[in-house]
Amino acid sequence: MSERKVTGLTKALEAIGNAALFSLRVIKDAFRAPFELSYLWLELTDQGWRSLPLIVSCGLALGFVMTLHTRTELIKFGAGAWIPEIQCLSFFVEIGPLVAALLVAGRVGAGMGASLAEMRATEQIDAIEALSIDSFKLLVVPRVVACLLALPLLTTFMDMCGVFSGFLSEHFLSHLSLQLYVARAFRGVEWSNFIPPTVKTAVFGFIIGTVSCFFGYTTNEGAEGVRRAATNSVVMSSLLVIVADVVLVKIIFIMFPGTAL
Amino acid sequence: MTDWKDMAVALDHVSKTFGEKQVLRDVTFSVAPRETICVLGRSGTGKSVTLKLIIALLKPEAGHIWIDGEDITQLEGQKLSRVRRKMGFLFQNAALFDFLTLYDNLALPLRRLTHKSEQDIDEIIDRVLNEVGLSGDKKKLPLELSGGMKKRAGLARALVLEPEILLIDEPSSGLDGITASEIDELLLQQKEHTTMIIVSHDVHGARRVGDRFVVLDHGRLAALGTPEELEHHENETVRRLVRGV
Numbered sequence: 001m002s003e004r005k006v007t008g009l010t011k012a013l014e015a016i017g018n019a020a021l022f023s024l025r026v027i028k029d030a031f032r033a034p035f036e037l038s039y040l041w042l043e044l045t046d047q048g049w050r051s052l053p054l055i056v057s058c059g060l061a062l063g064f065v066m067t068l069h070t071r072t073e074l075i076k077f078g079a080g081a082w083i084p085e086i087q088c089l090s091f092f093v094e095i096g097p098l099v100a101a102l103l104v105a106g107r108v109g110a111g112m113g114a115s116l117a118e119m120r121a122t123e124q125i126d127a128i129e130a131l132s133i134d135s136f137k138l139l140v141v142p143r144v145v146a147c148l149l150a151l152p153l154l155t156t157f158m159d160m161c162g163v164f165s166g167f168l169s170e171h172f173l174s175h176l177s178l179q180l181y182v183a184r185a186f187r188g189v190e191w192s193n194f195i196p197p198t199v200k201t202a203v204f205g206f207i208i209g210t211v212s213c214f215f216g217y218t219t220n221e222g223a224e225g226v227r228r229a230a231t232n233s234v235v236m237s238s239l240l241v242i243v244a245d246v247v248l249v250k251i252i253f254i255m256f257p258g259t260a261l
Numbered sequence: 262m263t264d265w266k267d268m269a270v271a272l273d274h275v276s277k278t279f280g281e282k283q284v285l286r287d288v289t290f291s292v293a294p295r296e297t298i299c300v301l302g303r304s305g306t307g308k309s310v311t312l313k314l315i316i317a318l319l320k321p322e323a324g325h326i327w328i329d330g331e332d333i334t335q336l337e338g339q340k341l342s343r344v345r346r347k348m349g350f351l352f353q354n355a356a357l358f359d360f361l362t363l364y365d366n367l368a369l370p371l372r373r374l375t376h377k378s379e380q381d382i383d384e385i386i387d388r389v390l391n392e393v394g395l396s397g398d399k400k401k402l403p404l405e406l407s408g409g410m411k412k413r414a415g416l417a418r419a420l421v422l423e424p425e426i427l428l429i430d431e432p433s434s435g436l437d438g439i440t441a442s443e444i445d446e447l448l449l450q451q452k453e454h455t456t457m458i459i460v461s462h463d464v465h466g467a468r469r470v471g472d473r474f475v476v477l478d479h480g481r482l483a484a485l486g487t488p489e490e491l492e493h494h495e496n497e498t499v500r501r502l503v504r505g506v
């Protein structure tokens with residue numbers, strides 16, 4: 001029994017070590033030519049552009065729901081004028097970055113894990129290696145870099161959609177004009193409330209890309225491996241994004257003390 | 262003692278294990294330049310593994326593999342890439358890149374590994390696709406190709422860099438007799454100027470294309486010789502495999 005535990009622990013530590021080496025290789029290879037710009041563009045289109053409908057619709061829905069939830073309580077305390085600012089701050093600081101990252105982990109992470117695992121199962125990765133082409137550089141690096149670049153942009157879209165649907169909600173319920181909503185929403189918002197949380201999503205993008213590619217690229221179990229890679233990619237990248245969020249929020253508070261409420 | 266340096270490919274006491282299963286045990290054989298060897302054996306005897314060892318997609322636990330006089334078991338990185346460029350590999354399921362068109366499947370190695378202009382790449386791809394009878398299909402995705410077309414496309418990709426050594430895994434598996442015969446014809450066209458190692462279950466095709474047969478049985482080299490020599494081999498499995506019964 002204890003031997004089994006030791007074997008399990010050894011395997012877990014080995015997997016963590018391999019994942020760490022994998023991510024270091026991503027960083028090293030990202031700065032090494034050739035830069036695979038055409039594949040990077042393809043990935044940006046797939047991960048960024050094709051995720052946009054999901055991000056926009058979720059941002060609109062979340063913004064609408066959040067206003068409905070908060071306005072009842074705030075109006076009770078006579079703080080209805082704060083609704084736009086609370087909406088804006090909560091989207092910029094936390095809801096936008098985190099929800100966008102989790103949505104991308106679900107859509108893009110599963111896709112990356114499954115597609116690489118399928119390429120492994122159908123010997124396409126072996127075929128690339130047999131052609132003397134570095135499969136890691138060709139398949140993994142553009143995916144991770146695209147995820148890292150796409151997520152801050154998608155987060156910005158989610159923030160804007162959340163604030164806009166907050167306005168729509170307020171406009172229909174209390175006939176607030178757009179000018180007044182915008183003035184109230186951005187009254188207490190500073191650049192430091194927007195830029196550091198948005199930039200931190202690049203780290204989320206790196207985590208989602210690396211974790212998903214790790215599970216897809218290193219699997220070797222045929223169809224079962226594809227299923228496992230897709231599931232593990234979503235579960236592990238979502239979990240790590242949430243853990244990283246806690247750490248990064250603390251770092252942002254240290255670097256920008258004014259953003260700590 | 263065999264002089265490995267004169268051989269295009271040589272396996273010297275090669276063993277390979279997956280977990281607790283030993284797939285190849287102490288296998289030794291060599292292939293002369295422009296010779297065609299067919300590797301026969303029952304399923305699971307390590308035939309495809311042998312090909313993957315030769316192109317260094319797998320590493321052996323013991324023994325050495327020589328390509329044009331160079332031991333590849335110790336090579337990595339750029340040095341390994343340089344040796345691999347001498348070889349073309351047709352995978353059992355063709356392993357075409359499903360995110361690229363047929364044209365781009367062939368263009369990828371040319372763009373990445375040569376300094377040819379787009380016009381030259383265009384001409385090479387047209388010539389190779391014409392050779393394999395797929396000149397009208399270059400804009401198709403692998404998903405749109407039939408089994409036989411995929412095999413021919415895989416062969417075209419293996420040939421596009423004009424390799425000295427061609428490794429072919431089951432060229433006729435899953436194909437009807439006529440299509441399999443067409444693939445054999447394509448291989449015969451390569452025979453004059455290319456060293457070929459073909460893993461096959463199709464003895465009739467192997468007899469048309471192969472100069473010598475290597476027969477593997479339970480991961481061991483059971484026999485090596487011309488088809489005529491092996492027809493009367495003392496090992497019954499070898500006789501049955503070579504006669505195709």
